[in-house]
Amino acid sequence: MKVAESIGFGLLGLATVVVIGVLALILYDIVAKGGKAVTWAFITQRPTKGMTAGGIWPAIVGTFWVSTVTVAVSVPLGMCAAIYLNEYAQQGRLVRLIRVAIRNLSGVPSIVYGLFGLGLFVLTLNLGLSVLSAGLTLGLLTLPWTITASEEALKTVPFSYREGALALGATKWQTIRTNVLPYAVPGMLTGTILGLARAAGETAPILFTGAAFFWPYLAPFPKVLTTQFMALPYHLFIMSTQHHEIAKVRPLAYGTALVLVLLIFFLNLGAVVIRYRFRRKFRRA
Amino acid sequence: MRGGRLSGQARDVRRKPLSSWRDLKEGGLRLFFAATGVLAILVLLGIFSLLFTESLPALKTLGVGEFFFRLRWDPTSPEQPSYGLLAMIVSTLMVSIGALALAVPVGVACAAFLAEGAPPQLREFLKPAVEILASIPSVVVGFLGVALVGPFIARLFRIPSGLCALNGALLLAVMALPTIVSICEDAIISVPQEFKSASLALGATKWQTLVHVTLPSASSGIIAAVMLGMGRAIGETMTVLMATGNAAALPHGFLDPVRTMTATIAIEMGETVQGSLHYQSLFVIGLVLFCMTFAVNVVSDLVLERFQRVRR
Numbered sequence A: 001m002k003v004a005e006s007i008g009f010g011l012l013g014l015a016t017v018v019v020i021g022v023l024a025l026i027l028y029d030i031v032a033k034g035g036k037a038v039t040w041a042f043i044t045q046r047p048t049k050g051m052t053a054g055g056i057w058p059a060i061v062g063t064f065w066v067s068t069v070t071v072a073v074s075v076p077l078g079m080c081a082a083i084y085l086n087e088y089a090q091q092g093r094l095v096r097l098i099r100v101a102i103r104n105l106s107g108v109p110s111i112v113y114g115l116f117g118l119g120l121f122v123l124t125l126n127l128g129l130s131v132l133s134a135g136l137t138l139g140l141l142t143l144p145w146t147i148t149a150s151e152e153a154l155k156t157v158p159f160s161y162r163e164g165a166l167a168l169g170a171t172k173w174q175t176i177r178t179n180v181l182p183y184a185v186p187g188m189l190t191g192t193i194l195g196l197a198r199a200a201g202e203t204a205p206i207l208f209t210g211a212a213f214f215w216p217y218l219a220p221f222p223k224v225l226t227t228q229f230m231a232l233p234y235h236l237f238i239m240s241t242q243h244h245e246i247a248k249v250r251p252l253a254y255g256t257a258l259v260l261v262l263l264i265f266f267l268n269l270g271a272v273v274i275r276y277r278f279r280r281k282f283r284r285a
Numbered sequence B: 001m002r003g004g005r006l007s008g009q010a011r012d013v014r015r016k017p018l019s020s021w022r023d024l025k026e027g028g029l030r031l032f033f034a035a036t037g038v039l040a041i042l043v044l045l046g047i048f049s050l051l052f053t054e055s056l057p058a059l060k061t062l063g064v065g066e067f068f069f070r071l072r073w074d075p076t077s078p079e080q081p082s083y084g085l086l087a088m089i090v091s092t093l094m095v096s097i098g099a100l101a102l103a104v105p106v107g108v109a110c111a112a113f114l115a116e117g118a119p120p121q122l123r124e125f126l127k128p129a130v131e132i133l134a135s136i137p138s139v140v141v142g143f144l145g146v147a148l149v150g151p152f153i154a155r156l157f158r159i160p161s162g163l164c165a166l167n168g169a170l171l172l173a174v175m176a177l178p179t180i181v182s183i184c185e186d187a188i189i190s191v192p193q194e195f196k197s198a199s200l201a202l203g204a205t206k207w208q209t210l211v212h213v214t215l216p217s218a219s220s221g222i223i224a225a226v227m228l229g230m231g232r233a234i235g236e237t238m239t240v241l242m243a244t245g246n247a248a249a250l251p252h253g254f255l256d257p258v259r260t261m262t263a264t265i266a267i268e269m270g271e272t273v274q275g276s277l278h279y280q281s282l283f284v285i286g287l288v289l290f291c292m293t294f295a296v297n298v299v300s301d302l303v304l305e306r307f308q309r310v311r312r
Helices: A002-037 A040-044 A057-088 A093-105 A110-124 A131-156 A159-167 A172-201 A232-242 A246-284 B002-013 B020-062 B064-068 B086-117 B120-135 B138-157 B165-189 B193-201 B206-217 B219-235 B238-243 B261-271 B277-311
Strands: none
Touching: A002 A246, A002 B086, A002 B120, A002 B138, A002 B165, A002 B206, A040 A057, A040 A246, A057 A093, A057 A131, A057 A172, A057 A232, A057 A246, A057 B020, A093 A131, A093 B020, A093 B277, A110 A131, A110 B020, A110 B219, A110 B261, A110 B277, A131 A172, A131 B020, A159 A172, A172 A232, A172 A246, A172 B020, A172 B120, A172 B138, A232 A246, A232 B138, A232 B238, A246 B120, A246 B138, B020 B064, B020 B277, B064 B277, B086 B120, B086 B165, B086 B206, B086 B219, B086 B261, B120 B165, B138 B165, B138 B238, B165 B219, B165 B238, B193 B206, B206 B219, B219 B261, B219 B277, B238 B261, B261 B277
16 A cells, blocks of 8 residues: 555655656757857847858847837736726626636647737738738737736735725726725736746737748838837747758857747746745735 | 625715815726726727737638638738638647647646645745746747757757647647646635545555645636646647747648747738738637637636535
């Protein structure tokens, strides 16, 4: 009996070791082989010689601009929708329908978002292949995550905070503005950053909405929104499968992968730090 | 919802001193927030209707049978273009089911270990590790499929290229693992302590309790996790696009290169003329993909809802 028990839990432990081992293998491979490629020059220079040399600066800037548009679309809409669901809505058919829609939206394949972005933003709204089209597409992709995260944050605000304001005669909106949002915003921020981290690595939705094979010079601010762009995940895709000298650019691909993983790691880390400080503040309040 | 009930009571108390301007503002804001909520429904409907209207002309011209009863996908053939989706659907299911066959046993076991077996300090370390695994983008996983797993498979099975269904299944398993682990762990943790205590009090060992009481009680949560993982695997694009070799023929085994539905859209959309039959039939693939993942999600939703009702 005792033996069967130890074997059983041993197997469970083994499965856990497999999961951690996979993660360790991925990180080790990328850090070991990408570490050699990543230098200051690699980060700050443009790709040269048919992308067999030079750096990835335009891809970093492109990812930055697309992410900015993504956040500008997804965060206000997501927060407002969450405010509606958690503060205003009465339980009913509409709310159930919205929740079903949100859950299904988060299950729609990213490539289908790409098709939607192509059909709606690029062609119908005539925004063309651009930062704007790609950012809007990713904004819709991240919308269900932002709504869910914002709602979670609103739920953590104690109900007595609302009652206090309402009892003093504040209106619904005054209550939300002064006694709910200030306490929920850090939590919303955490969710937003986590969503952004996932969006920054998405490739399929930007394939046909604006990502370019080679676009080394980006225009200054307002104009940059209407041009094509390079992006880190798309650049990695190109460098690992589409480039004509795959073997020669492999180190550059590893370098790109490392930069992308680090970017996402630090975004996640930032989110965790904010969450931690937020929790502490609440305990004191 | 509690907020709603309270606002009703509060309104009775403060009806008098409110100016009509303030009422108007409050009403307007309420309407605005409601509109952003409804947006989620509109986006979902919008995606469906766009896919539907773009693919309708192709479905009309070629007939539904051309897509669903033919094997071969070869829309650019000069002699005889063919628009069969079957080989592609088989490839997608093969890679996805292969991935789940690898990921489900490992994922459920890992979740059970995290929930029941691991000491608290180890848990504190393991949970963030699973989150980091979840945060690795699919394009990076796909890249490692090309650079690391592919050569390994080629050497192991002595085949010229390691870009095949097995490679894709392995990578998708890695991508599905965090989802399965975290949802299963939630399901196992939410099994009431009384169940376990009762079993232990009757003299069952910890292991017997886990296998005969805890896991069966968590089964619908586990099934929901598997379904969600399936939905993700079917819709995953970059990993399979990069690592499965993309041969459009019907695969005969896991060492054959395959081309999934998502990869086909990704490869060919850039090369078609907008509005052409080929372009429209790529939207047909998108529509089929949408419906498949939608169905999987709805089923997992129903299972999860039942699970939560039983809990209550």
